[in-house]
Amino acid sequence: MNENISLKDEQFATLKAMAEGIAALFFPVVEVAIHNVKSGKIAWLANNISKRSIGDDAGLEELSLHDLESMTGPYEKLNWDGKKVRSVSIRANVEGETEYIFCINFSTSLLEDAKNALEMFLSVNRLQPQPVQLFKHDWQEKINTFLHQWLNENNTSLSTLSRQQKKELVTELYRQGAFTVRNSADYIANVLSMGRATVYKHLKEIKN
Structure with a gap:
């Protein structure tokens, strides 16, 4: 009997360590709750973001353990502060029986706030067209536009x-007239991480 209790204690200690590890890794946005199936109570909470307490009712009365998959979710629910939480529930068997439900609750509010801030910051509605006269002769932008179009078409990157x-x-840029502008060779060499001499060598070969 003592051996069985000891084994259960050891297995529950492992579950608690896993809960603390997951909560620590994803702090402060993840809470891990371990629900005791038999008592219907919360047996452990790591990084409490739900304002519940160990020993509180786990709300398992609405859960049919016979129909519960080994893992359920992710599903979405609402936290006490009205913010959304995504959760997964995992059956945790102890000595062959479902003794606990291991729930990982991920608060998405920080990501949603960051998403909203980025959308506001990058909103195209606030952009104005480039001043035509000011950028009419912006040869660097024209080189950049052609360069990245070429990279996309060839499914590659500068690095x-x-x-x-x-x-x-270099050959394509020459055909586009990119080297007719003063200092453009230096700019292109810098962007392509090439030596200036190498660029001029290619240009000499093209012209010949």
């Missing part, structure tokens, strides 16, 4: 360009 691709880009 992964091969030597051959850089040479192809």
Whole structure:
């Protein structure tokens, strides 16, 4: 008998350690609650964001354990402060029986606030068209536009360009007239992480 109690205690201690670890890793937005199936009470709370207490009713009377999957969710519910929480519930078996429900509750309010702030900050409705006269001769932007269009069409990026691709880009930029502007060769060499001499070498080969 003592061995059975000891084993249950050991397994519950493991569940508590897992709860504390998950809550610590995702602090402060994740709470982990362990519900005792037999008593219908909350057996443990890690990073309490729901303002409940250990020993409170777990609300399991509405839950049919026979129909409960090994993992349920994620599902959404409302926290005490009116903010949304996404949760998953996991059956935790002790000695072959479902003794506990292990619930991970993730408060999405911080992410939603950040999303709303980004949407407000990046709102295109607040943007005005570029002043035509001011940027009429903005050759750097024209080079940037062509460059990234080429990168998208070739499914690559500046950081992964091969030597051959850089040479192809220099050739295409030359055909677009990018090198007719003073200092454009230096700018292109800098953007493509190439030596200035290498750029001029490619240009010489193109012209020949």
